[in-house]
């Protein structure tokens with residue numbers, strides 16, 4: 052019998068704790084498939100965030116390091132400087148990366164640190180129960196923006212890929228992808244793979260921003276959540292390649 | 300072996316190199332800046348890494364990553380920077396990782412001053428970061444001792460898988476004294492089977508301080524407590540000076556202990572039987588050694604460049620058996636031996 056579909060080797064055989072319809076699980080799977088395909092499981096070291104993916108160290112079957120909230124790029128830097136031949140990736144949410152950990156990610160990118168960051172943007176603080184994130188859309192209702200995000204009060208959501216793409220660094224790579232339908236999931240996997248390859252080839256810092264759902268805290272069914280991502284998030288967060296231009 | 304004249308901060312940096320430290324992450328702050336500056340030249344010469352981080356927060360988290368990856372690693376800072384490192388230090392202790400952290404204390408609170416002080420004793424010995432953890436805290440009183448304790452600090456950190464702090468102050472960091480390095484550059488480092496190196500040929504390793512189940516976290520913290528208990532039993536260090544017949548005992552560490560040693564000599568010249576008790580390990584506080592010198596002691600005068608922090612441990616150690624008094628200067632002011640002598644005389648009158 053020919054096996055046509057199986058669990059990636061780099062994922063542990065355990066049940067994820069993610070809510071039904073949450074796309075964190077899809078993103079985990081894509082990363083694990085990429086690690087398998089590149090045959091780097093034995094030399095990959097992952098850094099888990101503080102956020103809904105805090106238990107990522109139980110899910111990936113590679114060496115893992117649990118960072119403090121927002122500090123994953125600094126922790127990954129420490130690991131990579133000790134083991135430059137290993138592959139080091141960090142998995143971070145939008146509160147983790149774009150709020151409390153903004154300095155760490157900006158400077159890791161500015162140094163051209165040879166690490167890969169998978170940045171899961173779900174426009175909300177999932178783990179703490181649905182507060183406003185730096186990526187929460189204008190008008191979006193959350194537990195700390197009960198009448199919707201007001202730009203007079205809180206300013207505009209941060210476009211991380213564009214911002215990091217403005218930093219000088221020819222080898223750096225910043226791409227935004229989404230996982231709201233199979234076609235986009237395929238593109239997301241390609242971008243994640245390229246981000247790992249960029250590191251393996253020693254070119255520079257790579258970040259893949261993945262637009263993701265949080266049905267629980269968005270107050271939506273899984274299907275509604277995918278639709279909301281497509282209709283509301285895509286216009287503000289265009290997909291594409293935001294890497295610094297050659298010769299900058 | 301030849302002695303060389305070196306500044307405290309630079310000698311300490313070289314000691315780290317001799318101890319096999321090959322990774323340094325830090326952020327500039329006076330009065331410790333010579334230490335990173337020295338390593339920015341030295342590390343590349345020996346195939347190590349010096350990286351100036353974007354903040355003390357980033358620096359300590361780079362240490363966290365590098366230590367988890369199995370390296371001998373150090374960071375250094377001064378008071379305000381150590382406050383920023385507190386979160387990371389708690390994680391490193393929680394995840395049971397070795398590293399060496401240097402604090403060349405300056406006056407606080409807040410931005411305070413760049414002048415020397417000892418106001419971070421509580422922060423170093425009683426916490427600083429959140430949760431039940433302890434640092435081994437070593438307080439050198441000379442450049443030579445800073446070198447020796449730094450070399451030991453790396454071994455102790457590896458032995459207990461716990462961060463070790465070298466607690467000095469601006470004077471120790473800035474002053475020049477002759478030093479000798481008693482270790483060669485190539486000593487063998489312990490194997491770290493728990494480190495993140497890639498899981499080739501073994502099960503995966505996880506560096507972590509999260510235990511969501513209360514029972515599990517309690518077990519973990521109790522295990523840490525056993526380790527701290529072992530340190531309390533084995534790692535107390537102190538030096539005594541003229542304590543055999545002492546009636547007035549001075550207690551002081553680091554820079555202040557040098558002032559007090561002189562004050563003891565001056566008191567002896569005036570016929571006062573004074574002695575000095577100098578803790579070298581601040582945590583664990585050397586209570587056994589203190590209890591042993593209490594014989595004829597009628598009173599203990601603790602001298603610090605703070606409002607009185609170590610005196611609390613002195614009081615706990617003597618447990619009301621001996622009257623205690625305190626003399627301190629703050630804000631970057633350093634007590635003089637004459638000031639201390641006056642205080643000894645006044646203290647003796649009320650005993």
Ligand SMILES: Cc1ncc(C[n+]2csc(CCOP(=O)(O)OP(=O)(O)O)c2C)c(N)n1
Pocket residue numbers: 101102103104120143144145146147148171173175176177178179184
């Ligand atoms: C220093 C610190 N501050 C706050 C928290 C509480 N906290 C945990 S997760 C989180 C937000 C996570 O949101 P995000 O990074 O967007 O991840 P998500 O859960 O949405 O995947 C916060 C604020 C913490 N653990 N540590």
Ligand code: SF4
Pocket residue numbers: 068069070072073074075103173177178264265266267268
């Ligand atoms: S709270 Fe949101 S982000 Fe977290 S697991 Fe549930 S759906 Fe996913």
Ligand SMILES: [Mg+2]
Pocket residue numbers: 144145146171172173174175176177184
């Ligand atoms: Mg989020």
